[in-house]
Amino acid sequence: MLATTDEAPFATPYERDCARVYGLVARGLAHSRAELSKALELRSTTTSRVVADLAARRLILEVPGETAGRGRPAAVLIANPRRIGASVIYVASQSLSGALVDLNGHILEERTIALAPEADNAALAAAMAELGGFLVAAMPRGMSHAGTAVSLSGLIDIRGRQWLMASRWPKMRALDIQAILEPVAGPIEICRNLDAELRARAAREPKSFAGGALLLHWGWGIGLAYAVDGEPFSPAGGSFGEIGHWRFSVLEGRRCGCGNTACLETGAALWSLLPLLRRHWRSLGEDEAKLSEQFSNCDLLSLPEIDQAARILARALANACRLFFPNRIIVSGPFVANARLWAHFDALFRTEGTLEGLAMPQLASERADPNFEIHGAAAPLLRRAAEELLRAA
Numbered sequence: 128m129l130a131t132t133d134e135a136p137f138a139t140p141y142e143r144d145c146a147r148v149y150g151l152v153a154r155g156l157a158h159s160r161a162e163l164s165k166a167l168e169l170r171s172t173t174t175s176r177v178v179a180d181l182a183a184r185r186l187i188l189e190v191p192g193e194t195a196g197r198g199r200p201a202a203v204l205i206a207n208p209r210r211i212g213a214s215v216i217y218v219a220s221q222s223l224s225g226a227l228v229d230l231n232g233h234i235l236e237e238r239t240i241a242l243a244p245e246a247d248n249a250a251l252a253a254a255m256a257e258l259g260g261f262l263v264a265a266m267p268r269g270m271s272h273a274g275t276a277v278s279l280s281g282l283i284d285i286r287g288r289q290w291l292m293a294s295r296w297p298k299m300r301a302l303d304i305q306a307i308l309e310p311v312a313g314p315i316e317i318c319r320n321l322d323a324e325l326r327a328r329a330a331r332e333p334k335s336f337a338g339g340a341l342l343l344h345w346g347w348g349i350g351l352a353y354a355v356d357g358e359p360f361s362p363a364g365g366s367f368g369e370i371g372h373w374r375f376s377v378l379e380g381r382r383c384g385c386g387n388t389a390c391l392e393t394g395a396a397l398w399s400l401l402p403l404l405r406r407h408w409r410s411l412g413e414d415e416a417k418l419s420e421q422f423s424n425c426d427l428l429s430l431p432e433i434d435q436a437a438r439i440l441a442r443a444l445a446n447a448c449r450l451f452f453p454n455r456i457i458v459s460g461p462f463v464a465n466a467r468l469w470a471h472f473d474a475l476f477r478t479e480g481t482l483e484g485l486a487m488p489q490l491a492s493e494r495a496d497p498n499f500e501i502h503g504a505a506a507p508l509l510r511r512a513a514e515e516l517l518r519a520a
């Protein structure tokens with residue numbers, strides 16, 4: 128269940144009861160009025176009133192249960208996953224993709240539009256509007272639309288809801304996402320793709336993400352997200368964790384798409400290494416998911432350039448740890464799918480060490496999975512929409 132509402136501020140005790148009842152049913156921890164009354168120490172009349180109210184708002188459904196012996200089968204309470212849906216638009220390789228998700232995170236509808244590297248603001252705006260309109264139109268009957276979350280790489284202005292720059296589409300500048308999507312599929316939220324991914328990974332395993340956690344993406348670009356107890360750090364403007372544009376003297380003279388030279392990405396990102404890699408393995412594509420499979424069968428470490436990339440990145444990550452002191456670090460992207468390269472990177476990171484007296488953070492590699500990004504981007508919209516319905520007593 129993507130919308131957990133327990134922490135939300137509710138004005139009246141009755142609204143709080145509604146939220147607690149909905150929370151237990153949605154997590155499958157209570158299936159009847161009797162179980163709810165017991166778990167929440169509510170009077171049975173209160174429980175019945177809350178359940179009737181939530182059923183009238185179609186947040187929960189009463190379905191016939193199994194018969195135990197003779198008599199009428201007791202009804203079972205379940206949360207209605209299709210009561211609310213949210214659209215997510217995200218970048219997948221050289222395309223924009225859209226997905227409509229329900230409260231359980233199931234993807235009900237998907238569409239992808241490929242966009243050439245020459246695509247400009249008008250082309251990206253047209254694709255975004257098409258995806259937004261398509262997903263709203265695809266909603267099943269009885270579903271309310273919570274809005275559209277746009278999950279982006281590159282530079283974004285969260286408050287102004289603008290996409291400032293993306294290395295995949297160098298002709299695009301300051302795309303006004305609010306103006307494009309609000310009339311078609313609002314309300315609109317924009318977020319950094321790495322923040323969305325980290326939020327969803329932490330929601331799945333809250334215990335292991337307690338305290339500070341870092342997500343390092345080593346792929347087409349290189350970027351970092353940071354979360355405390357699963358909630359990503361969201362700076363006022365939107366720019367954060369651009370570790371790929373930290374500058375290193377060993378990379379002096381190499382030009383980067385950001386307008387500078389000597390950035391980490393010029394020696395370690397997929398965009399800078401791919402021409403060299405393709406001289407050795409001709410069939411390599413650009414799609415990160417496909418590359419993860421291909422890289423697992425390539426002897427990447429036979430190339431001194433890959434060794435150098437791993438060394439600089441391990442040092443950059445170790446330095447970032449001296450800034451954030453995370454308990455846990457996740458590294459995702461196609462390079463870490465190569466077992467030998469991952470073991471090498473892990474050893475390099477350990478050699479970098481930490482400050483005396485402090486434990487090394489846990490380091491783990493994760494396979495890229497777009498579902499995390501979709502769930503993490505949709506969750507805030509779904510939560511807000513669920514809270515509004517719970518308040519509408």
Ligand SMILES: [Zn+2]
Pocket residue numbers: 371372383384385386387390392
């Ligand atoms: Zn740069």
